[in-house]
Amino acid sequence: MQKKVQDIRENALEACKGANTVQKLNEARVKFLGKKGELTLVLRSMGQLSPEERPLFGKLVNEVRDELESSWEGREQELAAAEEEKRLLAESIDITLPGRQINRGTIHPITKIIDETKKIFMEMGYEIVEGPEVELDYYNFEALNIPPDHPARDMQDTFFITKDLLLRSQTSPVQIHTMEKKQPPIRILAPGKVYRADSDVTHSPMFHQIEGLVVDKGITFAHLKGTLQLFAEHMFGPQTKIRLRPSYFPFTEPSAEVDVSCIICSGEGCRVCQNTGWLEILGSGMVDPRVLEKVGYDPSEVTGFAFGVGVERIAMLKYGINDIRLLFDNDVRFLDQFTS
Numbered sequence: 001m002q003k004k005v006q007d008i009r010e011n012a013l014e015a016c017k018g019a020n021t022v023q024k025l026n027e028a029r030v031k032f033l034g035k036k037g038e039l040t041l042v043l044r045s046m047g048q049l050s051p052e053e054r055p056l057f058g059k060l061v062n063e064v065r066d067e068l069e070s071s072w073e074g075r076e077q078e079l080a081a082a083e084e085e086k087r088l089l090a091e092s093i094d095i096t097l098p099g100r101q102i103n104r105g106t107i108h109p110i111t112k113i114i115d116e117t118k119k120i121f122m123e124m125g126y127e128i129v130e131g132p133e134v135e136l137d138y139y140n141f142e143a144l145n146i147p148p149d150h151p152a153r154d155m156q157d158t159f160f161i162t163k164d165l166l167l168r169s170q171t172s173p174v175q176i177h178t179m180e181k182k183q184p185p186i187r188i189l190a191p192g193k194v195y196r197a198d199s200d201v202t203h204s205p206m207f208h209q210i211e212g213l214v215v216d217k218g219i220t221f222a223h224l225k226g227t228l229q230l231f232a233e234h235m236f237g238p239q240t241k242i243r244l245r246p247s248y249f250p251f252t253e254p255s256a257e258v259d260v261s262c263i264i265c266s267g268e269g270c271r272v273c274q275n276t277g278w279l280e281i282l283g284s285g286m287v288d289p290r291v292l293e294k295v296g297y298d299p300s301e302v303t304g305f306a307f308g309v310g311v312e313r314i315a316m317l318k319y320g321i322n323d324i325r326l327l328f329d330n331d332v333r334f335l336d337q338f339t340s
Contacts, residue, residue: 004042005039005042005060005061005064006064008032008038008039008042008064009064009067009068011032011038012028012032012033012038012039012068012071013068013071015028015031015032016028016029016068016071016072016075017075019075019079020079021079021083022076022079022080022083025072025075025076025079029072032068033065033068033069033072039061039064039065039068042061104339106335106336106338106339107338108327108335108338109315109319109321109327109335109338110208110311110312110315110327112315112338113311113314113315113318114191114208114210114311116234116235117189117191117210117231117235117309117311117314118189118191118210120230120231120234120235121189121212121231122189124187124227124230125187126187126188126189126212127187127188127189128188128189128190128191129174129178129188129189129190130174130190130191130192131168131171131173131174131177131190131192132168132173133167133168133192133193133194133195134161134165134166134167134168135165135166135167135168135173136164136165136166137163137164137165137166138164139173139176139177140158140166140168140169140170140172140173143173143176143291143294143295144172144173144176144250144251144291145250145251145288145290145291145294146250146251150250157169157196157197157198158195158196158197159195159196159197159205167194167195168194168195169194169195169196170194170209170211170308171190171191171192171194171209171210171211171308172190172211172251172306172308174188174190174192174211175188175190175211175213175306176291176294176295178190178213179213179215179292179295179297180295180296184215184216184217184297184302184304185214185215185216185217186213186214186215186216186304187213187214187216188212188213189210189211189212190210190211190212190213191208191209191210191311192208192209192210193206193207193208193209194206194207194208194209204312204324204325204327204328207310207311207312207324208310208311208312209308209309209310209311210308210309210311211306211307211308211309212227212306212307212308213287213304213305213306214227214304214305214306215287215292215297215302215303215304216302216303216304217301217302217303218303219286219302219303219304219305220303221254221286221305223305224284224285224286224305224307225242225244227305227307228242228244228258228282228284228307229241229242232260232281235314235318236260236263236317236318237263239261239266240260240261240263241260241261241267242258242259242260242261243258243259243260243261243278244256244257244258244259244284245257245258245259247283247285249283249285250288251285251287251288251291251306252284252285252286252287252288252305252306253285253286253288253289254285254286255283255284255285255286256283256284256285257280257282257283257284258280258281258282258283258284258307259278259279259280259281260278260279260281260317261277261278261279262276262277262278262279263279263317263318264320265277279317281309281313281314281317282307282308282309282310282313283307283308284305284306284307284308285305285306285307286303286304286305286306287303287304287305287306292304312324312327315327319338
């Protein structure tokens with residue numbers, strides 16, 4: 001049996017030396033030193049020996065095992081180093097190759113419009129303010145002169161969480177929060193997300209709105225018109241004209257829808273503006289005295305105007321987008337068009 005152990009030793013050392021990869025080396029180790037390996041099986045046959053022979057035989061097997069383990073460990077380090085060097089050579093950088101172009105990201109068109117609008121009004125002295133998207137019914141409706149029986153409170157139009165808690169349907173509540181905290185003069189711009197139960201090619205259940213508010217002594221409708229004219233010229237170009245049409249909003253009186261001369265046909269009339277030469281962009285008006293009273297202002301002392309514009313509406317007009325859903329699909333092919 002001792003000769004058999006020596007034969008296993010010689011075969012194992014030869015297999016160890018002949019292995020040219022770590023994988024093959026491990027396979028050889030299992031063959032000779034594994035649980036069912038040749039050396040292990042020989043050790044299990046010690047029962048056939050006399051009690052005097054067993055200690056000597058066991059010692060021989062253990063010495064051979066230690067020798068083989070040491071040989072395997074050294075060979076494994078050699079092979080691992082060789083494979084690592086080969087891999088590094090294969091992955092080396094060829095400095096003669098032309099550089100790879102790195103794709104640049106771009107600012108989303110909605111963010112572009114928001115940033116541009118904020119810049120326009122900040123240059124006019126407006127302060128940027130924000131408020132919560134989950135709002136109390138009082139701030140979203142009641143404080144804005146929208147009574148409990150008003151159609152805007154319909155569950156089909158507004159995302160109610162509880163009876164008195166909802167996802168804000170406009171950024172107007174920010175105006176109320178601001179007026180409760182500050183005394184005139186006030187000149188603020190409130191951008192943010194709003195939510196309404198509406199979804200089609202021109203409406204989204206979540207969209208972005210920017211509202212402006214000015215309250216001070218002697219504020220008139222003329223100030224509102226001049227402000228909106230300046231905004232339109234900066235946003236769409238110096239040739240842009242605006243038109244105000246009488247309208248109704250619960251929190252402003254008088255109220256007006258604001259149109260701009262069609263940016264496609266310059267007011268001549270085309271399919272986009274339905275041959276009218278005008279495109280609607282926002283709603284506006286003088287702050288209703290009852291809204292001022294709600295926040296503790298004296299309507300006989302101060303007046304104000306407010307306006308609200310849908311960011312997606314401006315983006316669609318400015319960039320010629322015909323489906324609002326394109327702004328939310330995150331299609332890189334679409335967004336790449338706005339790289340600047």
